């Protein structure tokens with residue numbers, strides 16, 4: 022039966038339509054109602070945190086149009102003058118910064134892809150690689166706090182969210198290093214001639230101070246967004262809107278872009294955002310059908326019942342979660358699998374905080390694994406790169422993710438490092 | 446013939462509601478000799494209360510442990526029963542909410558029936574409490590100027606606005622981060638939820654204000670019931686009644702545990718003095734008056750009589 | 755999913771032989787311009803209402819939380835934008851067939867895809883219609899500002915009709931045109 026779904030995808034049906042149609046051609050089999058299919062989509066769309074996705078896409082587009090991105094890249098490049106293939110590292114660093122701002126991977130991919138993707142392409146990186154790096158580095162959106170999936174896990178399982186946020190810091194930083202290592206190793210192979218092109222509008226003649234000064238409006242942006250969130254002026258979701266309006270105001274005040282181009286920028290961002298929201302809205306009925314059939318629930322029970330050995334249990338849990346992550350959307354998967362697996366993990370003596378990090382990383386890796394792979398899809402859209410080209414480049418990053426997952430699973434200290442702090 | 450019914454709720458599996466839902470499923474299977482199977486979908490697996498309510502009404506979900514007040518977007522009468530300061534103690538709550546059928550039950554049942562839902566029994570959500578990170582709240586004046594997330598209910602929003610609170614709307618998954626980073630100072634929910642959603646990690650003060658008592662409903666889809674024999678319908682109603690009563694007792698034990706957890710986490714817990722309660726009641730009285738056009742003159746008058754006992 | 759954006763980005767067609775088709779295409783261009791406007795405005799509304807809610811909260815203004823309107827704007831963005839993506843070929847899809855297959859295979863895949871999209875559009879058109887009627891009857895609304903739900907449900911039939919229209923034109927273009935690249939909704 023799953024072959025039908027794969028068939029739908031392979032003949033080129035849009036992903037959202039393929040998943041939805043797969044369920045709707047057999048409504049009785051899946052216990053869903055054809056009459057009310059649209060309600061499932063409506064419920065899936067009317068979720069506040071999703072506002073961040075189109076808004077970060079808009080912010081990225083406007084930053085690029087208005088020249089803010091160019092300014093940021095200029096300063097960053099100067100600071101990393103001696104690092105080879107520095108543009109990729111800048112993208113990873115920017116994703117980490119974005120990770121401290123947003124609570125969702127997809128939003129991080131959208132913002133960074135829109136802002137830095139064009140720069141990387143101009144510097145001669147293979148398009149597929151740009152998308153793969155963008156999609157993988159986007160996991161930092163969740164691996165660094167704030168993190169919506171960790172909040173969902175914590176409140177569903179009853180684990181301390183503050184501790185989960187502390188626990189994810191070290192894995193998040195290790196992940197930054199791992200992705201940077203992959204980039205350092207791969208950069209030569211994915212660049213034309215093995216080195217980055219110079220930017221078309223080289224500003225080498227200007228002094229660093231002059232460049233820094235002219236980049237102040239751009240540099241102020243991350244400061245404002247991070248500062249606004251951590252002083253409680255706005256929530257991570259609202260930060261997306263603030264970033265977009267800031268970039269819009271900059272464009273209006275600096276008059277760097279004509280009104281026609283500005284309109285085009287809105288349309289471009291809207292088209293990408295629509296394609297992403299379309300997938301979110303219309304794959305939900307597939308997730309719902311799986312839940313109603315208790316398929317993920319049975320998979321969890323299977324993993325729990327198969328062994329008495331905690332190490333083997335963790336392996337099985339990882340495998341089960343990776344499979345679930347292939348087919349399910351993040352929030353649904355965590356709300357479903359967290360409460361099913363956590364009690365068993367506790368019985369095996371696995372710390373619930375440690376286990377939470379394992380569950381969330383697993384399900385986040387699902388954002389990189391087809392057929393339902395939101396990060397890949399968003400990276401493909403925002404960078405305008407075919408999904409197949411991206412798939413050819415994702416392997417190394419997935420490998421890095423799996424190595425990191427194994428380390429975090431079997432070395433509890435990585436997640437539980439914060440226990441050395443007083444008070445824990 | 447055999448029938449499988451889907452039962453949905455938003456509470457954790459291990460909560461008193463989660464246990465009650467599983468008990469409902471077991472009893473249904475047992476007492477129907479396996480004819481009625483109930484598959485339980487806990488923890489919002491099938492969506493929030495509002496979504497579940499719609500599905501019950503359409504028959505795509507057949508049973509639920511539901512908070513009808515969350516369905517106020519569907520019908521304004523759905524939050525009549527959580528009007529502020531109807532009950533202040535468990536004794537009052539037991540008399541008003543679980544005693545003789547009265548205007549509260551009639552309103553809820555009729556509103557549910559209008560939307561093709563059938564009440565099978567009542568269960569307890571919780572008395573609501575106030576938490577915040579600024580200062581102990583011992584009187585109405587202490588609320589002045591606080592930014593608080595308040596549940597989307599006509600009356601409770603109004604109550605807090607009248608107390609000088611800046612009422613903020615936030616979706617549930619964003620509350621924790623907002624509290625932690627100070628985007629909002631506080632929120633109001635039962636102590637069990639404050640414990641289970643870990644809000645206490647981002648808060649310093651809890652006031653056991655009991656400003657509203659939330660009774661909820663074990664509900665069935667009328668469409669689904671119509672497909673069952675009268676005997677089976679009676680069977681489910683009896684089980685609903687029984688399981689609801691069981692849950693109320695169980696929940697009160699859990700409230701004590703939750704309160705202990707919150708206290709152990711170092712939060713300062715405040716109870717209202719009789720004077721403070723009187724102050725809040727006066728505010729609540731204004732809210733009742735203001736909302737009388739929504740709920741109807743007669744209904745509110747009846748509620749007043751009921752409270753005076 | 756390479757985007758064939760811009761205004762005059764359709765593959766060349768022997769439209770001269772079919773004037774009625776040319777008229778339909780110019781109608782389609784007008785519709786597409788409308789779709790783009792709706793999507794761009796939805797995005798602007800999201801940005802402005804989100805920032806407005808930040809301002810209202812921090813200044814303690816006695817104004818409602820407008821972000822509910824921004825939230826509602828996600829629905830036209832998705833549904834009207836979904837139709838637009840069908841026209842532009844910017845939906846996310848796996849494009850193995852385009853890379854590998856013979857022209858015949860590509861045509862077959864394109865035909866099945868078109869049928870699939872039409873079936874999808876029909877199901878959600880009908881379901882959205884049912885939903886809209888129900889919401890009009892019950893007066894369901896969102897909780898903060900009381901935004902009614904029926905106009906949001908009404909966007910399903912609208913969006914699906916637009917999507918179907920674009921697909922039908924693509925099929926006709928494929929049938930009458932020499933260009934055998936196939937439909938890429």
Ligand code: NA
Pocket residue numbers: 119120121122123124125161162163164165166167168
């Ligand atoms: Na984050």
Ligand code: NA
Pocket residue numbers: 346347348349386387388389390391392393394395
């Ligand atoms: Na996946």
